Amino acid sequence: MAHVVVIGASTGGLPFAYDIKKTLGKDHKVTVISNNPNFNFIPSNPWLAVGWRSEEDISFLLEPHLKRKNIGLIIGEASEIKPNDNQVMVGDRIVDYDYLVLATGPKLAFDEVEGLGPEGHSVSICTTAHAESARQKWEEFCSNGGGPIVVGAVQGASCFGPVYEFACIMDTDLKKRSIRDKCPITFVTAEPYIGHLGLGGVGDSKSLLESEFRKRHIKWIINAKVTNVTIDNVTVDQANDEGEVIKTIEIATQYTMMLPAFKGVDIVAKLADVDAGFVNPRGFVMVNDYQQSPVKSNIFSIGVNIAIPPVEATPVMCGTPKTGYMIESMVTAVVHNIEEMLANKAPSHIPTWNAVCIADMGDTAATFVAMPQIPPRNVTWAKKGKIMHIAKIAFEKFFIRNMKTGNSEPVYQKYIFKMLGIERLKKNRHS
Ligand SMILES: Cc1cc2nc3c(=O)[nH]c(=O)nc-3n(C[C@H](O)[C@H](O)[C@H](O)COP(=O)(O)OP(=O)(O)OC[C@H]3O[C@@H](n4cnc5c(N)ncnc54)[C@H](O)[C@@H]3O)c2cc1C
Known part of the structure; x- marks a missing residue:
């Protein structure tokens, strides 16, 4: 029996936990480590900040939902990763893993x-x-x-x-x-x-x-x-x-x-002390095409904490965004790559990293589609309209519902693309 451990239970970590458990079944164990007992739907934060949502509207306790799916949960701060021992420390507690997935999001560099x-x-x-x-x-x-x-x-x-x-x-x-x-x-x-x-x-x-x-x-x-x-x-x-x-x-x-x-969170940035190849100078996790660490093949990373270079040089430094649809593509790829490794095969799934983002504007909204992420692109699209505002609300409702029920179906692919009339585009980023 393999033990898959994921640190972080937000946009990246929670769908990953559901999806890997569904894919691997009862023969393998999945554990989530989260320093937040709740799932928070981050894309609704701008609505919360003006009082259009309450914290309760966009949050729920992780524990009952993960328990129902037979997924272990440790509430606490993962304090150290020991990649040479395949262990994560949560305070004094040692958590052994066969596969580790880092979904820790960013450290907010206000101090800069x-x-x-x-x-x-x-x-x-x-x-x-x-x-x-x-x-x-x-x-x-x-x-x-x-x-x-x-x-x-x-x-x-x-x-x-x-x-x-x-x-x-x-x-x-x-x-x-x-x-x-x-x-x-x-x-x-x-x-x-x-x-x-x-x-x-x-x-x-x-x-x-x-x-x-x-x-x-x-x-x-x-x-x-x-x-x-x-x-x-x-x-x-x-x-x-x-x-x-x-x-x-x-x-x-x-x-x-x-x-x-943004920077990499401390526990991840500290991996540089073990091997400089784990992270870039800002503490973001280095990954190969398969979202896998180039240093340790049983460590993967998904979400905002991965290292992606800027799309282009700008007079004042601008980073590359990592948005929900991109993250969905990373989740799906890592699930299949771990499944393949457990079957003694080499990982073969490359996420698209395509960018699809609905920016709400309160009374209307705009959708941006960039495929691939780096120009020149096969698809590059920006449109505004009230339907986008409705799609953003639908995204919120579908995502929160799926995260409560343990449905790991990618929300963008299944519902939102249909609503917006965006078809196809499941190719990998090198095609
Ligand atoms: C305000 C805002 C709005 C956004 N809106 C959209 C949108 O509308 N559409 C879109 O596509 N993208 C959006 N994004 C971008 C992106 O989708 C989100 O940032 C997304 O939440 C990133 O998911 P993540 O899982 O990578 O990281 P996070 O959401 O940051 O989650 C990381 C989790 O790991 C936990 N963690 C960190 N370190 C540890 C540790 N040592 N031990 C245990 N737990 C730990 C954190 O507490 C957190 O819960 C938005 C981002 C922001 C900031």
Whole structure:
């Protein structure tokens, strides 16, 4: 009997646990290690942050659902990985594994910008706990009559979609509260143009998002390097196309949400002490075509914690986003690769890494499809419409329901693509 252990139980880890258990059956053991007793549906965090969802709406306790599927659960912080002994430490507890899957997500590098983050002077929507705290500050801000808002993504950030979402969602919410006229919004981004998205643009995402911001009276600053965040001010060094700082801009604010750069979480970054080939300099897990560590063949990684180089060089550093559909493709590939290794075969499944993302805008939404992720592409597509807003709500409902029932069917492939009329595209990323 093999023991498959997965660290992390979010967008990557939980579907993986269900899928590998379903695939391997009762002859093999699956254990999840999670430092969060709940599953949180991260894509709904922007809605939670303006009070359109509660924490309960988008969260549930992992334990009863995993138990029903005969999947072990250890609630606690995995504190050390010992790849040469095939062991994970959770405090004093030793967990032996045959296959280890790292689905630990990112470490949020707020410390790289002075004053950034919930312990500084900006709110965050990266975790559900952060989004709940952002919601409380949002209620306070709105009940005090509003004021200037700064929203955006700092240098080195990679997850741009939620930032565009949050800017438009705040705009929609402020209109509902009839205080939009009191709240000038400035969008500050490391991207070289609006709609770059860390992907070199997707379809005509530049025109689509610029037009949306113009319609919503959202001003923007591109090529931005944020140097300081205080309670009422954000300082930005703006670069030219060569990356040289051309001016320093001070922006007044009373409510600031800026997405930080990501790094690998500590337990993963520390693998560099065992072998430098495990992780890149930012602590993201190195993987081969099969999502497998190039150092240890029984370690795989899925989700935001894998190392992917930037799609292209930009004047201010922008990372590559890792979105839900990409993660679904990684989950499916790793499940089949472990299944093959257990049958003494070489892993053969390569995930697509294609990017499909629905960015909600509160009253409408836009969908971006980039296949493959790096241009030039076979499919590159950006469209806006109310159907996308409905598709995003459907994505939330289907995903949460599937994660409660233990249905590991990829949600995008099965439901959302059909709704949006997107067909085919299950090829691997080298085809
Ligand atoms: C606000 C926001 C909105 C997003 N919206 C979308 C969207 O609409 N569509 C889309 O496709 N993508 C979206 N994404 C991108 C991506 O899909 C999500 O970030 C996704 O949740 C990433 O999943 P993950 O499993 O890799 O990491 P995470 O969701 O970060 O999960 C990692 C889990 O591992 C746990 N963990 C970490 N270290 C340890 C440890 N040492 N021991 C035990 N547990 C540990 C963490 O607590 C966490 O629960 C969004 C991202 C953000 C931040």
